[in-house]
Amino acid sequence: MNYTIRICGEAGQGIQTTGEGFSRLFSSLGYNVFSFQDYESRIRGGHNFYQITFGTDEIFAPKKFLDLVLTFDKKGLEYKNLLRNNGIVIYDANSLKQNEYDERFINCPFRELLKNAGLKNIYENIVSFALIANIFSIDKKYVYKVIHDIFVNKPDEIIEQNMKAVDIGYDFDMKKKINLPASNSEEKILLSGIRGIGIGAIGSGCKFYSAYPMTPSTGVFQYIGEHAKKFNIVVEQAEDEISAINMAIGASFAGVRAMTGTSGGGFALMNEALSLSGMTETPIVILLSQRPGPATGFPTRTEQGELLYAIHAGHGEFPRIVFAPGDPFECIHLTNKAFDLAEKYQIPAIILTDQHLVDSLYSYKKDLKIELKNRDYRLRSTDFENYQDYKRHKFLDFNKSNPLTPLAVPGDSKQLVFTDSDEHDEVGHITEDGEIRKKMLERRYFWKIENIRKYISPPKFYGNKDSKIVLVGFGSNLGILREIVNNKKISVCAIHFSEVFPLPIRENSYEFLNIISKSNLSICIENNASGQFQKLVESEYGFKFSHYIRKYDGRPFNYEEVLEDIYAIL
Template sequence: MISGGIIIVDINIKIGGEAGQGIQTIGSVLSRTFVRDGFYVYGNQFYLSRVRGGHNYFHIRVSDHPVYTLNEKIDILVALDKQTIPDHIEEVKEGFVLTDESTVGDNADAKIVSVPFTEISKDVSGKKLFSNTVAVGAVFGLLCYDLATLKKFLSETFKSKGDEVVEKNIKAAEAGYDYVRNDKFEGICNYNLNPQPTNRRILINGNDSVGVGALAAGVQFLSAYPMTPSTGVMTRVASHADDFNAVVEQAEDEIAAINMAIGASFAGVRAMTTTSGGGFCLMTEGLGLSGITETPIVIFLGQRPGPATGLPTMTEQGDLNFVLHAAQGEFPRCVLAPRTAKDAFYQTIRAFNIAEKYQIPVLILSDQHLADGLFTYERFDTSGLKINRHLLEDRAVGSDYQRYAITKSGLSPRAIPGQNGALVVADSDEHNEAGHIDQTTDNRIRMNEKRLRKVDGLTDEMQMPAIHGIDGADVSLIGWGSSYGPLAEAVDILNHDEVSINLIHFSDIYPLSHNAASILEGLNTTICVENNATGQFARLLRAELGFEVSKKMLRYDGLPFTPQSVIRELKGMEVI
């Protein structure tokens, strides 16, 4: 993250404006162009729940080293609306503000560089439609950056819309570039970037990583009702469904979505559903159905601040308690919370393997911060991926087959209905080994204990937390899920300043690894860092491991942590 404690190139660009002004287009074009030229990009966006209007922004960080979080310091602020400058100009300490003449208003700050985006767009195309491309060119002009890769990217992006659209976009970018270079900063270069073009890196967000991971795991059925911030998983799988022989069904509601997925899994295919907290409320009865029928299913839950509609486009880690205890009764489940987009890819594959091995629901717990966050990686290594369906072979299925046979491990042999003539019976009532309803007390005890015995084997498979930073630190941050990037960089910055601190970070949330307690017990001052108001993971550590953290650092304003915000909080706690 920080090589030798220093990131040589670290440029932060924020584009602010109203919904409908092309903020995502600018952010995407800039991000993908930089990645093609060999830089690492991390990006994320803040957007309101509306189609037009409101104040939104897209934040991009460009570096020559891998970065997994945003930096609060802004080098270039692109203002497409009047609200951007008063809201964000204080974040621009030593950089510049690029803004259309119409949005300058009464601001007279020396950092403001007025560029007539709209007028330039009209001059080169006859329309103001290309003003956001003018802004992209202006950013590259301010960076003294060669336009070759940008032109190629624009050509590829707009090729389907015809040569005229491609030509106008390129002219708009060139005009914005020339205006800044020739009219504003002739002979002056404020940034030193050295592109090293590559085609080996990918730019991918958390949702796309989960979707691609599901396809790599062999998912053949996905049912969901669209809900921010989880919808991207469904659309990613749908975009490749034909290539992977998969079916994607947009259900009428979340109740239908989870029951469709359970039905598909019962019929023998790998199945999943996606939702957010509000949708998962409707899925809880289906979750219990998966539990008692021992039908494997993967559920992706993208968290956002609740309760009810809450803040539908912002981030929070507020649903951990909910997923741990959802549905009536007691049955095994597994909860995974990926750290990064790359981790999301591999954890999704694990989720399917765990679900089918233990015949349980597995929940992948993400949030808006990870779902929409753009990460740069070398292409994922898939050479070691394994898919194990844990299904009986035909020769092992006979007339005496019992779907819920009691075993020492709690794992019963799983056959597909109709396989080799076997009768496969499932029931949401308590049932006997053959799957038929049996409400006797002795049977209830045997079947309940059989299901719960799976937890022992499952716990053995849970991964230990990642440890980042120096050994034997005076202070240890404890985090989980999407907070890894900002926490790890905060530790790097402080270690570089000779502060004794490290990070213990969990991605396998439930059940916790047998050996996790041995790591925690050897720590000194511990601070559990969470994007919620009640310290839900700290509560889980206490309940499951008997471990009490020293302090909690909680954020619940809908925004993610940054390295700078973490360091400020630590100083306020007087632990560093």
């Protein structure tokens, strides 16, 4: 059994704090939790909502229909058409200057209650938080703990006032009560895509992160910045995205693992430096967190519109890897894998996310095991014995298991470490020689891309592999694929790609191709208008999907609409 709550209001009314509070509360009680945000590009005003689904069933994606709406603005009253049977809307009629006479609407005078208690209106979200917790018959002590954890770094006076607001919410006489089923589980932890990428980067030994703030990538910038001192990381806010990526390339060349992050508009500015990384073979990891474009587009919305851009960005031909994690756990592991392959093959690696993934919260068991790889591939002061005649770009020696010359750290050796953005010879000096150019491309492009493919994992399968309906998607649509697989109405197989470039070699894709060939319906699902992932997979593997489902209004898929689309195709 699952329940869905939507908290509505203007920016500045504490919607996010309340939503995260509920996510913490229900996960601490052992329930499965999935929450996401819908917010406008403004600091104050507008209409935002935070939606939490929790319960004893597995939850991976947004739901369309609601059990409870808490609204601090008039727009939220319009969601009554999404209420399930016995659903309710809680609002303050005096504050909104609007009375609703539908029996599903419950008037709670938050501001009047606060005024009588000598508290400011700013605490109305805390009163409502406690009131709803009481509706779900949750002991007050758990709410106290969540509030204390949220405001632990605030002065004691602030914490005391918040606790007082909790008491007001619990004292209000609500005739509506919901007795939740037992969770049958221990306390869970919450992870977002932001935290996943941050943990993956820190665990991979990232020592330099530079960026210019750009939604929705800024959260990772902030997360790593918050932990920079503890893990000895240099975090730099650059004046623009061009500087950010060049700083990261410089830091990488100087000997540390480096990363930068941005969204589509900022990534456009990084293209020339991306090619610099490819030419000089300097490893770098780039977070490309998508939002709808072109230009400024929908700054706070979600879309998967930059897959082909990430694959083809930059001028000239050079290899890169593009990973598109599907949930926070994959964010951790694929960020780690991106760092490892970038260092091993001396290439740029791109982590492709979107607003929906980075801002959503997912619950996991507390004993979640995370094993990360952090091998140093660099030549340092004690490693030069076998490289007396060091050449940064030495031609391939196929007698070695990895014939690439390791990237030496300048200053750690008496030998010169040299490279150039022009075409260069083995040492790194500029050349106009055509034969050297040919050998460099064979080294820099063909050998690398074919060897990288060997490390690319095949897609993951969910559901009944013998089903005649097959859904295929990538990135943040993992959640919706898993939700559809778990439905009890139709049999569906779902196939999810998270390592999208280069795609797995055909030998590792036979099972995927076999399932597709036996299906009656093969449906590609993605959040863009042009079917970028569909085109990529069809061109690589030489088949055609029978149908597709696409969404490009800036919002993520929800379970009910995808199920309806499948029925429409049927």
